Amino acid sequence: MYGWIWRHLPGNAWVRALISLVLALAVVYVLFQYVFPWAEPLLPFNDVTVDGQ
Amino acid sequence: MARARNRIAGAVSVFGELLITAGVLMGLFVVYSLWWTNVLADREAGRQGDRVRDSWAAEGPAAGPGALDTGEGIGFLHVPAMGGGEVLVRKGTTPEILNDGVAGYYTDPLASALPKDPQGNFTLAAHRDGHGAKFHNIHKLRDGDAIVFETRDTWFVYKVYKTLPETSKYNTEVLRPVPKESGRTAPGRYITLTTCTPVYTSDYRYIVWGELERTEKVDADRTPPEELRAS
Numbered sequence: 001m002y003g004w005i006w007r008h009l010p011g012n013a014w015v016r017a018l019i020s021l022v023l024a025l026a027v028v029y030v031l032f033q034y035v036f037p038w039a040e041p042l043l044p045f046n047d048v049t050v051d052g053q
Numbered sequence: 054m055a056r057a058r059n060r061i062a063g064a065v066s067v068f069g070e071l072l073i074t075a076g077v078l079m080g081l082f083v084v085y086s087l088w089w090t091n092v093l094a095d096r097e098a099g100r101q102g103d104r105v106r107d108s109w110a111a112e113g114p115a116a117g118p119g120a121l122d123t124g125e126g127i128g129f130l131h132v133p134a135m136g137g138g139e140v141l142v143r144k145g146t147t148p149e150i151l152n153d154g155v156a157g158y159y160t161d162p163l164a165s166a167l168p169k170d171p172q173g174n175f176t177l178a179a180h181r182d183g184h185g186a187k188f189h190n191i192h193k194l195r196d197g198d199a200i201v202f203e204t205r206d207t208w209f210v211y212k213v214y215k216t217l218p219e220t221s222k223y224n225t226e227v228l229r230p231v232p233k234e235s236g237r238t239a240p241g242r243y244i245t246l247t248t249c250t251p252v253y254t255s256d257y258r259y260i261v262w263g264e265l266e267r268t269e270k271v272d273a274d275r276t277p278p279e280e281l282r283a284s
Contacts, residue, residue, distance in 0.1 A: 001070045028081065036085045041148060045086065047255040048188070048248045049146045049178045050225050051162050 094154025094185035128204040135190040154185025163228040188248035199280035211263035235262040
């Protein structure tokens with residue numbers, strides 16, 4: 001999977017490493033900005049109130 | 054034969070990479086929950102707290118008494134035994150409010166009283182972990198510890214008299230104006246702190262009750278009451 005991505009990146013090893021780093025950072029950004037805030041209320045770690053529901 | 058073996062090896066390696074990816078994802082979620090949400094929440098709480106203090110300063114000491122600004126925040130909670138400085142208190146306990154790193158007073162399922170009310174229960178909730186984790190050290194509170202609530206012109210000094218380390222999240226009785234579960238039977242001026250327990254999960258709720266001991270007028274220098282000066 002990751003090998004497949006690596007083989008399809010352009011340039012030499014350094015350029016590929018750089019692109020990989022940028023891709024990884026982009027994924028982390030999307031996770032922190034969109035995916036985790038969406039997932040968090042669905043997981044039972046952070047309910048602090050007492051309520052009847 | 055060799056091709057079939059290659060295909061199996063490929064499938065195994067993809068499966069392995071998926072497992073690694075899942076592990077990294079979960080690790081990142083922990084980083085997000087326990088660190089990044091604190092960064093965001095502390096920043097936001099600081100900003101909102103500054104705005105409340107600015108509006109207090111702008112109104113000056115001449116403004117009428119009991120002018121609680123319920124829009125942005127009504128005051129600051131100081132709990133020396135929990136450490137960590139002041140906690141802004143806003144109206145409401147929805148995730149949107151609490152995720153800003155503040156404590157919220159209940160409007161639902163039982164509406165909270167306000168400290169200035171002649172009697173009732175001032176009921177608060179805040180996060181134990183992540184999003185500012187303002188009540189993280191709630192388990193360090195002991196009977197007799199001070200909980201001080203600061204408004205524009207009054208210090209409300211409460212003393213802890215009862216803790217309930219574990220209760221069901223459905224137990225809304227703890228929010229009653231007279232919290233019977235704490236052992237009190239007569240109306241009074243109570244404060245109730247609620248958060249989740251055990252740490253890092255929210256299977257149960259942790260409750261701390263306090264009772265108003267006295268109030269102090271805020272002077273021109275905003276000199277804190279002696280309970281806060283010691284720390």
